Amino acid sequence: MKKDNTIFVTTPLLPSLEEFYDCLKEIWDSKWITNNGQFHQRLEKALCDYLGVDYLSLFTNGTLPLITALQAMHITGEVITTPYSFVATTHALWWNGIKPVFVDIDPTNCGLDPDKIESAITPRTTAIMPVHCYGKPCDTVKIQAIADKYGLKVIYDAAHAFGVEVNGKSILKQGDMSTLSFHATKVFNTAEGGALIVKDAETKKRIDYLKNFGFAGETEVVAPGINSKMDEIRAVYGLLNLKQVDDAIEKRHQVAIRYRETLRNVKGIRFFDDMPGVKHNYSYFPIFVNAEEYGMTRDDLYFKMKERGVLGRRYFYPLISTFSTYKGLPSASPENLPIATRIANEVICLPMHHELSNEDLSRILDLIVR
Numbered sequence: 001m002k003k004d005n006t007i008f009v010t011t012p013l014l015p016s017l018e019e020f021y022d023c024l025k026e027i028w029d030s031k032w033i034t035n036n037g038q039f040h041q042r043l044e045k046a047l048c049d050y051l052g053v054d055y056l057s058l059f060t061n062g063t064l065p066l067i068t069a070l071q072a073m074h075i076t077g078e079v080i081t082t083p084y085s086f087v088a089t090t091h092a093l094w095w096n097g098i099k100p101v102f103v104d105i106d107p108t109n110c111g112l113d114p115d116k117i118e119s120a121i122t123p124r125t126t127a128i129m130p131v132h133c134y135g136k137p138c139d140t141v142k143i144q145a146i147a148d149k150y151g152l153k154v155i156y157d158a159a160h161a162f163g164v165e166v167n168g169k170s171i172l173k174q175g176d177m178s179t180l181s182f183h184a185t186k187v188f189n190t191a192e193g194g195a196l197i198v199k200d201a202e203t204k205k206r207i208d209y210l211k212n213f214g215f216a217g218e219t220e221v222v223a224p225g226i227n228s229k230m231d232e233i234r235a236v237y238g239l240l241n242l243k244q245v246d247d248a249i250e251k252r253h254q255v256a257i258r259y260r261e262t263l264r265n266v267k268g269i270r271f272f273d274d275m276p277g278v279k280h281n282y283s284y285f286p287i288f289v290n291a292e293e294y295g296m297t298r299d300d301l302y303f304k305m306k307e308r309g310v311l312g313r314r315y316f317y318p319l320i321s322t323f324s325t326y327k328g329l330p331s332a333s334p335e336n337l338p339i340a341t342r343i344a345n346e347v348i349c350l351p352m353h354h355e356l357s358n359e360d361l362s363r364i365l366d367l368i369v370r
């Protein structure tokens, strides 16, 4: 039962407590709590099957695979990235002593604008780190062509892109590596958790060393690794959630259909339609408020909704490039990032999850339609 009638922007997908308890009993009996236990192995395999990828390593969250991917490929110098993301994307570069170079975004998918990447490349550039923002695929073809031309690595922050496919192929196969987050707020969650998707068995082996202090055997340490292993409790929670994630995504799809149906007739509100050939995961439903056409600013609408108990999220506002650590970088100036700056001031992510009722949706939409 809800305590009050607040509508939250999201709610975690939770496994059945009874089933979870039975699995916990098995873990208790086995006394194998972490370190590549049976549920960890089973979740890696199940995720490879579900996602249609060949090599995946589980992590404790979605930030450490970003940091570890950069470590594994010895990325240094400068990396081109987007200011329009969750702050972890840029932090992962900073933790590796890499200088982030912000490039503006494409308003049609909120991902890096490939046409603006080349002019940001310098002799120190070693990689590109784009984000499939809201699970909408970046222009991976153009990005890869630039990477190939300049000999750059590509690491996709695919935290939003669980299960997304382009022409029947997982988006997670693009670039050199891709990362996922299984945080409680994501489409598929393990409370906290994440994964790194790589292209071959050798690389997976190295990643598995790196996430376990660099241990390659009982007494051998082959690299300065970190501890980022997922434990058995969250692995089994993940296995149970994987059984119901398709249903949850379909419920989100229905929410998106309802939002679009109504908002299509509202002047000054832009949103995304499905892209041809793409299997979406409906992880977020961002709307973009054009204050002049809509007759109200984004913030006025956001706070009006909040006052009435409808919690959207200004996701992503403010831009990463405006935070104190990064704002001094030459590439962080708003003049370099006009599209991202505008979109950050227009966006509200509407409530989007598997438990929204028709009544909830009417309440949300009544606040927006004018």
Ligand SMILES: *Cc1c(COP(=O)(O)O)cnc(C)c1O
Pocket (backbone or CB within 6 Å): 061, 062, 063, 064, 085, 086, 088, 089, 131, 157, 159, 160, 181, 182, 183, 192, 193, 194
């Ligand atoms: C959630 C998220 C992360 C970080 O994931 P955690 O699991 O919270 O560490 C990284 N990048 C993006 C784009 C995210 O949305």
